[in-house]
Structures are given as structure tokens and as C-alpha cells.
Amino acid sequence: MGAGILILILLVLFLLAYIIYGKKLEKIVNINKNNPTPSHVINDGIDYVPTKREILLGHHFASIAGAGPIVGPVLAAQFGWLPAFLWILFGAIFIGGVHDFTTLVASVRHSGKSIGVIIEESIGKRGKILFLIFGISTLILLISAFSIIIAHTFVKYPQAATASIIFIGIAILFGYLNRSGKVPFLYLSIISIIFLLLGVYVGILFPINLSVNVWMIILFIYIYIASVTPVWALLQPRDYLNSFLLYGIMIAGLLGIIFLNPTLKYPAISSFHQKIGDLFPILFITIACGAISGFHSLVSSGTTSKQIDTEKDSRLIGYGGMLIEGVLALIALITATYISKGNYFHLLGKGGNDAIAVFSNGLGFFMSKLGIPLQSGIIFAALAISAFALTTLDTSSRLCRFAFQELLEDSENQLVKKHIVKNRYIATFIMLFIAGVLASGKEVLKIWPMFGSANQLLAAISLLAVTLWLIRKKRTFLFAMIPMIFMFIITITSLFNIGLLNIKLLNSQDKITASIRLALTVFLLFVAFSLILLSISEIKKRKKES
Secondary structure (H helix, E strand, O other), X not given: OEHHHHHHHHHHHHHHHHHHHHHHHHHHHOOOOOOOOHHHHOOOOOOOOOEOHHHHHHHHHHHHHOOHHHHHHHHHHHHOHHHHHXXXXXXHHHHHHHHHHHHHHHHHOOOOOOHHHHHHHHHOHHHHHHHHHHHHHHHHHHHHXXXXXXXXXXXXXXXXXXXXXXXXXXXXXXXXXXXXXXXXXXXXXXXXXXXXXXXXXXXXXOOOOOXXXXXXXXXXXXXXXXXXXXXXXXXXXXXXXXXXXXXXXXXXXXXXXXXXOOEOOOOOOXXXXXXXXXXXXXXXXXXXXXXXXXXXXXXXXXXXXXXXXXXXXXXXXXXXXXXXXXXXXXXXXXXXXXXXXXXXXXHHOHHHXXXXXXXXXXXXXXXXXXXXXXXXXXXXXXXXXXXXXXXXXXXXXXXXXXXXXXXXXXXXXXXXXXXXXXXXXXXXXXXXXXXXXXXXXXXXXXXXXXXXXXXXXXXXXXXXXXXHHHHHOOOOOHHHHHHHXXXXXXXXXXXXXXXXXXXXXXXXXXXXXXHHHHHHHHHHHHHHHHHHHHHHHHHHHHHHHO
């Protein structure tokens, strides 16, 4: 099969889906550009900030993308390119796009609050508490997994580390100048992008070589600072500027693949069982961000809903952002499957820590067909993706803090209210400390299936919240309920398998982290079944009342 043809099929179907299905979704939830959004009603200058759709799309896309749509498809390529391609195609259109769009709109209609608040309205305070605890657990797993990936990438490509540091400095300056209004937005964007490219060049000239352990410490210090500063000062401008890097490598990758049209050497369908697990259900939880990801609901209802200028921007940012990520996921899949099976596993490395290296090498090869030197293309891809993985880290840390504070906001303990609910510094430290302990294992394959299961179960719960919200509003809901049921089936099956595996590891050298993973697995299953039972009870109650 030619990879170029595969890309063209996806692009055409995604475009049709955005125009036809996206517009239908707008009608179902009754999008109205005149409805006041939380960014205008609250506008606190820290988290609630009215934002231009161009900036917010970049911020949102950078936040939901990161390394997720790259690492997931590269790891899932073990099962063959056909199952992964079909999941990306249909998942993004009918499940992920629906999930991202509806959670964004629902949050906007609830003052920019999390999905937990929507659940509270539907099934009570217990449901909200369970959801928030679940969301916090998922974010901690995500922070752990991505910190490992970035640290290993910085060791393998030290040029990426230097460029990432420069990017942060440019973003801070951009945020200040944009806030002050001293420089026209268009000029400021162009100048900043030029400096970003110069930063890439400086990174190549002056790489920073440090160990994995040192980078892990530096990363956690950085994301702590990023998650407590005002959103306009670092998070928003860095995401916006970095989005141009990602758009750049996506366009270069697309053109290279279309013009080269390489034959996919990896089998269309490989064996059912691989190192990462069985095709069902592991494929559906490994490729998360490229098809559907519960993390997206935390971004949509955590930061994006607090910045959206008008409801009319929801389709572009929510549904459109998911489809763009699906394109990136397919590019990542192709970088892993245009090579032979043996070369794939060699590049992937021990523990699956070098998934970004697989992507960077493949993308560098495709870019070389456009006249870009192979090594420069490889390094540029690594630089861009590591920058986006950092975006996922700092956004996740901020979201984790939001959820933690929201969880404790009803506490009657004044010390808790003063030092955690109203103190973002202490709340952030507690969350990052737990994530740091979990990341001490330093192997992604030990965390990724766990994170993937929790992440996709979070997606199922978010779709459950949206379904209940639609039922309450007396609107069509099957388009959300059917994907919800499917996601519950695959995630609960996956968690049972992971639980059994960690029971076997309790007597191994990995017994401490295995114990932590087992405890998290049991907890996640408990939350899932509790929310399902509470929802069924509430639906029965509403039927009796009606």
C-alpha cells in the first residue's frame, strides 16, 4: 500500500466530516455566537482570558497534541498499519471529534468548569468527587509518562534541549509584548517565528548534554513554574508559537509522503499479541490522542473553555483540532511502518522510550525528498516534538492543579482552603511530587498502557457526562452514548488485563512500582463502576419522574 494514497484518503474524509458532521453537531447543541462566554463574564486576567481563535487553536492543539499522537501510533504500529489506520480514521471522526467538541461546549455553558461539575448536576456530588479524583490520577500518569519521554529525547537529541530553552524565553517575551499591545499581533507573530527558527539553529550549534536523571529534575522544576504563572505569560504564547513548528513539520511530512508515496514495508496486520499487549483492547488505548483521548476533555473544560471568545469558535477548535491531530497520528504511523519490522523494533529501543526517535528518523527521511538535508530534518523533527511534549507537560500540571483545588473547594477545613484551594503553589507541588515518584521507573512501556487505559476511561466518563447533559436538555444523545459504551468496554477490559499483569509482578524487582500500578488499577475500576451505577440509577429516577 502506498503511504501517499493513505494520507489523501484520510484528508478527504476528514474535510468532509468537518463540513458535514461538524455542522450537524453545532445544530444539535444549538451553538449561538451571541451567548456570553466565561472568558468575557469572568475575565480574571490569569485563567479566564478572551482569546483570538487563531491563538486559541494553536494553544488548544499544542496542548492536546504534544507527544501523544506520535508515541501512541508508533507503539501501536506493532499490530500492523491497517488496524491503526482504521482506528485513527473512524475514531477521530465519530468518537474523538464528538468528545472534544461536546465537552468544550458543555464546559463553556457551565462557566468554564470541569466535566466534574456537569457530572455533579447529573448524578450528584459523589459523581463529581469520583470524576475529579479519576481525572487527577490520569493527569499524574500522563505527567509521569511524558517526563520520561522528554528526558530520553533530550539525551538522544541534546540539540532539542537547547532549542526548547530558547523557545521558552521567546514565548515569555511574546506574551508580554502581546499583552501590552505595543507591537501589532501580525508583526509580533512573524518576528517570533523567525526567532524560533534561529533558536533551532542555535540548538544545533550548542547542544546541552545532561543525564536522564538531571533532565527529569529540570523538567519538574520547569513545569512547576509554568503551571503557576498567568496563562498569558508563558503557557498560551508558547503553545501558539510552537503550533507553527508542528504545522511546519506536518506540512513537510505530508508533502514528502505524498510525493514519495513510499510502500509500507511493515505488515498490514501483524500478530494479535505483541510486547505491549493484545490487539484488543490495547490498540484502542495505545492510540489515544490520534483517535480519542480523555485528556482532551480536561483541556477543553480546563483551559480552552476559559479562553474561548465566542461559541462559534467551538467547531474549529474542538472538532477541527481533533481532526488535525488525527492527521499527525497517521503521519506518525507511516514513519513507523514504511520501514521493515526489524528496523522498527531496533529504532524503538528498550522499554519503548525512543518512539520519538522512530518518528524523527522517518520524518527526516520524507523531508529529505523535498531537498532538506536528512540529518537536519531528523533534528528539526525531534526539536519540534520535544517542544510539544513540554506543552503537554505544563498544561497537564496546570489542569491537575485545577482539578485538585476543585476537589477540595467544598472542604470545611480552613487550613485546606487557605493552603491548597487558594494557594496554587502548594497544590501544584503536591501533584508534581506524586508524579515524580511514579516516573522513577523510567520506562514508558511500564506506564503507557496504564496511562492509556486511564485516559480512555476518562474519555468514556466524559462522554457519559455529555450524554447525561444532553438527556437533561432533551436533545439527541445517541451520537455520544454509542461511543461512550464502546469506550467503557475497551477500557474496563484493558484495566482487568493490566491488573492481572501487575499481580504477577508483585514478586519481581519491580514490586514497588507494580504495587502502585495495581492500586491505581483497582481504584480506576472502582471509580468506573461507581459512576456507571450512579448514572443508571439517575436515568431510572428521571424516567419515573417523567
